Amino acid sequence: MSRRPHYAPFREADSLPRPRQAAGPGQHAGGAADPAGGGQGGRRAGGAGDRAADRRCLRPALRRAAHLSRAAHFTGAATPVLARFSNFAAIPGLPDGHPAASPRGLAVKFLLPDGGETDIVAHSFNGFPAATPEAFLCFLRSLPDAARLEALAAAEPAVRRFLDTPKPPPASYASENYFGVTAFVFVDAAGRRRHGRYRILPQAGAAWLTPEAAAAREPGYLAAELRSRLAAGPVALRLMLQLAAPGDQTADGSHPWPEDRPLAELGALSLHRLAGAPDAARPDLRFVPTSLVAGIEPSDDPMLLARTLAYDVSAERRARP
Numbered sequence: 001m002s003r004r005p006h007y008a009p010f011r012e013a014d015s016l017p018r019p020r021q022a023a024g025p026g027q028h029a030g031g032a033a034d035p036a037g038g039g040q041g042g043r044r045a046g047g048a049g050d051r052a053a054d055r056r057c058l059r060p061a062l063r064r065a066a067h068l069s070r071a072a073h074f075t076g077a078a079t080p081v082l083a084r085f086s087n088f089a090a091i092p093g094l095p096d097g098h099p100a101a102s103p104r105g106l107a108v109k110f111l112l113p114d115g116g117e118t119d120i121v122a123h124s125f126n127g128f129p130a131a132t133p134e135a136f137l138c139f140l141r142s143l144p145d146a147a148r149l150e151a152l153a154a155a156e157p158a159v160r161r162f163l164d165t166p167k168p169p170p171a172s173y174a175s176e177n178y179f180g181v182t183a184f185v186f187v188d189a190a191g192r193r194r195h196g197r198y199r200i201l202p203q204a205g206a207a208w209l210t211p212e213a214a215a216a217r218e219p220g221y222l223a224a225e226l227r228s229r230l231a232a233g234p235v236a237l238r239l240m241l242q243l244a245a246p247g248d249q250t251a252d253g254s255h256p257w258p259e260d261r262p263l264a265e266l267g268a269l270s271l272h273r274l275a276g277a278p279d280a281a282r283p284d285l286r287f288v289p290t291s292l293v294a295g296i297e298p299s300d301d302p303m304l305l306a307r308t309l310a311y312d313v314s315a316e317r318r319a320r321p
């Protein structure tokens, strides 16, 4: 099915709703991953990423609002988007119900009227096991060795929290909460600057399976569920922005801000159908957190530069014949 994208601003009164509780993800699963080779998220060249691009991309419609940023897609008409759901761990063939498949990823590309693009890359854990690229490399290198990983967790609270926080398998990619983790600076038309972190939340609320129930499902149950869900109607998600309070640190995505920070509603994402060619077949398709437009600027988080470089290397390798 295919519908024209639609987009409409929320009422002003809706733009700063009360904070809501983030979903509680669950137990970690490791998974060897090499940032240069494809890294975190299971989208390495020739691996699960290709499959994800083929089966889990959507060309949806975005309906949104908000006045926190002068970015064109926050202030104009409906903006088409392309989204990709994914699993953690760069392990081709890993079943969707495997513990190492969490956290789940959701990347969104806004296809702007002037031909430009801007991306959001989010995952289903409100944090990250590392605050710096060096610490993330250390984490990745420790994954194959349980004793080394445990020693790292004992020394690094962010690793401990990532491993110990439950990350239950979702009932659907569309029933998971996604966190942008990295802060950005949002600049409005008057030049006012505020730090914020994206969240993408299911309109109908989150729903998870028990690990046992997920393990009993078919290996690709999430892709199959998404396909049948879209045949019945659009996936409805809320694009939110958690706003920093004065003094909140903005350089460390491994530390979430307190839940009492306000959540602004930027708009509604409506995903209508699986992407067809040429989007699903684009070998160079990539979602990069520093693909920004006027009105959204990078924060002082050092991960941003490392991610930009790593995602480009990964996408280039994937595009190679």
Ligand code: HEM
Binding pocket: 035, 036, 037, 038, 039, 040, 041, 042, 043, 044, 045, 049, 084, 085, 086, 104, 105, 106, 107, 121, 122, 123, 128, 132, 133, 136, 179, 180, 181, 182, 253, 285, 286, 287, 303, 306, 307, 310, 311, 314, 315, 318
């Ligand atoms: C230094 C830190 C990081 C490195 C080196 C890294 C590396 C990578 C690489 C190489 C990819 C594959 C990109 C591609 O092939 O197109 C990727 C994808 C991804 N990463 Fe990271 N990552 C980092 C931090 C993060 C953080 C903090 C998050 C939290 C949201 C995150 C979430 C994701 C997601 C959701 C994807 C899949 C995006 C897609 O579908 O294209 N990563 N990462």
